[in-house]
Amino acid sequence: MTPSADAAPPRRPTTAGDTTAENPWPVRMLAAKMDAYIAKMPWTWVEGQVVQVSDRPGSSVVFVTLRDADTDMSLPVTLSRRVLARLRDVLPDGLGHGTRVVVHAKPEFFAKRGSLSLAADDVRPVGVGELLARLEHLKRLLGAEGLFDAARKRPLPFLPAVVGLVCGRASAAERDVVENARLRWPAVRFEVREVAVQGPNAVTEVVAALRELDADPAVEVVVLARGGGSVEDLLPFSNEALVRAVAAVRTPVVSAIGHEVDAPLLDLVADVRASTPTDAARLVVPDVAEELAGLAQLRSRARRGVQGRVEREVAGLAALRSRPVLARPQTLVDVRATEVDAARGRARTALAARLDRAGVDVVHLRSTVRALSPASTLARGYAVVQRRDGALVRAPGDAPAGTDLRVRLADGEIAATATS
Incomplete structure (x- = not known):
């Protein structure tokens, strides 16, 4: 069924949210x-x-x-x-x-x-005054966020194999960093990214180069270098986007912007601040001559230490050998033998005395036992009268007439009968 020719066309939506594909x-x-x-x-x-x-x-x-x-x-x-x-x-x-x-x-x-x-x-x-006021405001803002805290700064590697360098195209800063670093350590290698370091494209290009070097696992430290200039020329290195990008990378960053008097915000967020590009070369790699001299000094100190230790040990051994106990080792045995003999004598004397006292005690105990023994009483003529059931007869009533009795004597016993 086709729509009627008189049907009104659909109205256009009045708002964007009312539009549809149809x-x-x-x-x-x-x-x-x-x-x-x-x-x-x-x-x-x-x-x-x-x-x-x-x-x-x-x-x-x-x-x-x-x-x-x-x-x-x-x-x-x-x-x-x-x-x-x-x-x-x-x-x-x-x-x-x-x-x-x-x-x-x-x-x-x-x-x-x-x-x-x-x-x-x-x-x-x-104007410059207004720019400086804005930079001071930005400095306080970023500082309050903790981007400039010393606790978040990372130490530089002692001897990086590869150094990333972000600098201007064919710039004196690049020559200062590369040449001075290779004079100090000839084996160091550089990954150089040449970018615009002033003007409207500077921030974008520097940030891109920084992130590219940070993504390279071979790069151990990144140097951002630029020669001196006016406040306007150095503005890109106080840019908020660049400062935050430096704070976000994992690779340690060295700021080498301008001269000693220049202080862009990059100096505050970087892990290390170099006063000049030449100073950056000194910071990122050690001086091979100084390191060799340090190694020679350490070897000399180690040699002297070992020699001194050996000499002290030799002197100690000589002192031990000179002692009588080592000159005549049997002295120790003789002393111990004398002590053993003396101990044996004291033990023998103590044992004999103890045995004598024990013999005397035995004699006294024997006399006491004999004196208290019922057998001794019987030997003096006494007898013990018992009934057949073993009960002792202590009184006449205990043995009526006709009671069978046992009379115990010193040398035996006899049978008896109570008659009255």
């Missing part, structure tokens, strides 16, 4: 919706770096590309010549590549091209 928005409607939404956005202040300036003669506007300081994201900005003319007082050379600015702009969406841009009515360059 009832979608056409491109023109989506562009119109986006245009209406973006038109409601208020004016806002935006910060970024100038990466491109298009100033066409005869045009009433100047086109500038503003890039985010931490990423590759960028947006076109339209400036009137009147706005650009106000910059001549603070920027005599005008907007240049890498200039950090703050613009007061309103987003604009061009539906026909499907592009977004900013229309600016004010542009202000970010």
Whole structure:
């Protein structure tokens, strides 16, 4: 069944959430919706770096590309010549590549091209004082998170076989690190990543190189090196994204940015800070001459220690050999033999005395027993009278007439009968 020719076509959804595969928005409607939404956005202040300036003669506007300081994201900005003319007082050379600015702009969406841009009515360059104030604020913020704590810093390996180096292209910093490190330890190898070390691409390229070296298991330490420069030139090494990337890697990182007086935030988050690229070479590898001298010194100390120990032991043996007990070892046996003889004599004397006392005690006990024995009493003429059942007769009533009796004498016994 076909729909009636008079049936009304389906209505377009009024919101994006109501669209379906069967009832979608056409491109023109989506562009119109986006245009209406973006038109409601208020004016806002935006910060970024100038990466491109298009100033066409005869045009009433100047086109500038503003890039985010931490990423590759960028947006076109339209400036009137009147706005650009106000910059001549603070920027005599005008907007240049890498200039950090703050613009007061309103987003604009061009539906026909499907592009977004900013229309600016004010542009202000970010001065050094303001930059330093922002860096100080960022320093406090990252410090409160613990990114600069000494407890999270890792020690450098004593003798790394491979050193990662992130530096500028054909830079003096690269030569300083590589040449001085090889003078100290010729066998050291380098994995060098040459990147932009200033300008809008510096942060992205340095972070990418750092992560690439950190992923290489052969690299044991990474050096970030750059020569000196102005505050603006060294800004990438105080960038929050770069600082967090350094804090996140597993490989120890050495910061060798600028000169002694330069202090980017990278110095605070790195595991070790080198005052110059040359100082970084000194920190990452030992000096072979110093190590050989140290080994020679240790060998000499070990030799002297062993010789001293042997000499002390020899002297101790000589002292032992000179003692009488070792000069005539039987002396020990003689002394012990004398002690044994004396002990035997004392034991013999003690045993004899004990036996004599025991014999006397036996004689006394024998006399006492004999005196108390009933047999002795019987030997003096006494007798013991018992009935046949063994009961003793102690009184006449115990043996009535006719009772059979046993009379025990000293030499035997006799039978008797009680007659009265």
